[in-house]
Amino acid sequence: MSRKHGGGHEEEGGHGGDRPWVFFMVDCFFLITMFFVMTFRVKADEIALPQRLPPGGSKPSTTSVADTKKKLSIHVSGTADAKYEFMSKGTNLSGLQDMLAGSTGGGQEYQVQVSYDAEVPFRHVMAVFNACNKAKIAECGLRPLRR
Amino acid sequence: MKRPQLEKVEVDMVPMIDIISLLLMFLIIVGDTASNASSIQMQLPREMDQAMTDKELVEKKGLRLEGRIVVQLHPDKEGKYKAVISNKSYDLVKDGGNRLLIDHLERVVSENIALGHYKKDEKGAVDAPVRLRIPEDAPMKDVELVVMSLARVGLVNVQYAADSKKRY
Numbered sequence: 554m555s556r557k558h559g560g561g562h563e564e565e566g567g568h569g570g571d572r573p574w575v576f577f578m579v580d581c582f583f584l585i586t587m588f589f590v591m592t593f594r595v596k597a598d599e600i601a602l603p604q605r606l607p608p609g610g611s612k613p614s615t616t617s618v619a620d621t622k623k624k625l626s627i628h629v630s631g632t633a634d635a636k637y638e639f640m641s642k643g644t645n646l647s648g649l650q651d652m653l654a655g656s657t658g659g660g661q662e663y664q665v666q667v668s669y670d671a672e673v674p675f676r677h678v679m680a681v682f683n684a685c686n687k688a689k690i691a692e693c694g695l696r697p698l699r700r
Numbered sequence: 701m702k703r704p705q706l707e708k709v710e711v712d713m714v715p716m717i718d719i720i721s722l723l724l725m726f727l728i729i730v731g732d733t734a735s736n737a738s739s740i741q742m743q744l745p746r747e748m749d750q751a752m753t754d755k756e757l758v759e760k761k762g763l764r765l766e767g768r769i770v771v772q773l774h775p776d777k778e779g780k781y782k783a784v785i786s787n788k789s790y791d792l793v794k795d796g797g798n799r800l801l802i803d804h805l806e807r808v809v810s811e812n813i814a815l816g817h818y819k820k821d822e823k824g825a826v827d828a829p830v831r832l833r834i835p836e837d838a839p840m841k842d843v844e845l846v847v848m849s850l851a852r853v854g855l856v857n858v859q860y861a862a863d864s865k866k867r868y
Contacts, residue, residue, distance in 0.1 A: 575713070579713065579717070582717065582720055582724075583720070585724065586720050586723060586724050586727075589724060589727040589728065589731065590727065592731070593727050593731045594731060599739075599744070599861055599862070599863065599864070600748070600751040600752055600753050600861075600862050600863075600864045601751055601752060601754075601757065601831060601859035601860060601861050601862060602748050602750055602751040602752075602859065602860045602862055603752070603757060603761050603763060603857075603858075603859050604858050604859070604860060605856050605857060605858070606847065606850065606851045606855075606856040606858055629840075669840045670840070671839060671840060671841040672839050672840070672841070673839065673840045674836060674837045674838065674839065674840075675745065675834050675835065675836055675837070675838045675839075675840060675843050676745040676746075676836035676837070678840055678843070679745040679748060679834075679836070679860055679862070680745075680747075680748075682748075682860060683748045683749065683750045683751070686750035687749075687750055694851070695840075695843075695844055695847050695848070697844055697848060698840075698841060698844060
């Protein structure tokens with residue numbers, strides 16, 4: 554086998570003639586390409602909803618800091634379709650968004666406490682977080698289940 | 701009979717290498733391999749119109765992303781949800797049984813406070829950002845255990861991961 558290179562110079566012998574490293578390089582190139590093809594994944598289109606939890610969790614707070622925030626409570630139930638209760642008043646998601654928008658404002662700071670049934674899927678509660686963000690309520694926490 | 705003359709075959713490698721180089725460059729630029737290798741594939745909640753990209757979180761909300769702790773919720777083979785942090789999974793057990801998860805988070809927080817990366821305010825809130833990756837179908841009884849563990853350690857700056865794709 555002979556290979557012609559750039560300036561018409563001819564090489565004799567297989568495996569690259571006097572330049573066998575070219576074939577090692579091509580092999581490596583193939584392997585790298587294969588690696589990238591196999592591991593390729595289009596950049597994840599992930600976004601995030603920022604939220605601030607009230608600190609403390611289930612541990613009783615040891616500090617007594619005055620909390621002037623007005624507390625709003627929302628209860629979420631249902632598994633396939635969500636049912637919402639805003640301050641004990643039943644509604645759907647768009648109704649909840651309207652109620653949150655109507656209840657906030659006036660220079661007052663608000664804190665939303667979300668309670669839920671044990672088997673409620675996370676997406677229904679996340680929709681509440683989204684509604685809170687829309688109503689410019691930054692602090693939105695979970696009220697733990699009574700076990 | 702005259703023997704057919706065999707033509708010498710020449711393989712020109714240059715265009716092939718050019719094409720492979722372009723392919724490689726495309727895959728490196730467009731692909732997302734190492735940076736997201738620890739992200740578990742899951743169906744995140746969708747249609748969250750208030751959710752933002754990392755760039756928007758920094759520019760519009762003034763949040764910082766350095767030193768972000770990523771906590772993922774993932775079901776095991778039996779369908780039991782576990783918290784996953786840096787490829788290590790932690791059982792979610794009610795009634796304070798999350799001790800291993802809380803201990804790990806407390807260790808991370810105290811180490812970073814000592815290094816000056818995070819700060820704790822008078823209410824006990826730590827300014828470290830936490831990205832929570834929770835599947836949309838995860839039951840709240842399991843989600844609660846993770847969120848309460850975070851709040852207990854003082855990690856209150858939570859970013860709930862969502863999928864930007866719309867549901868059709």
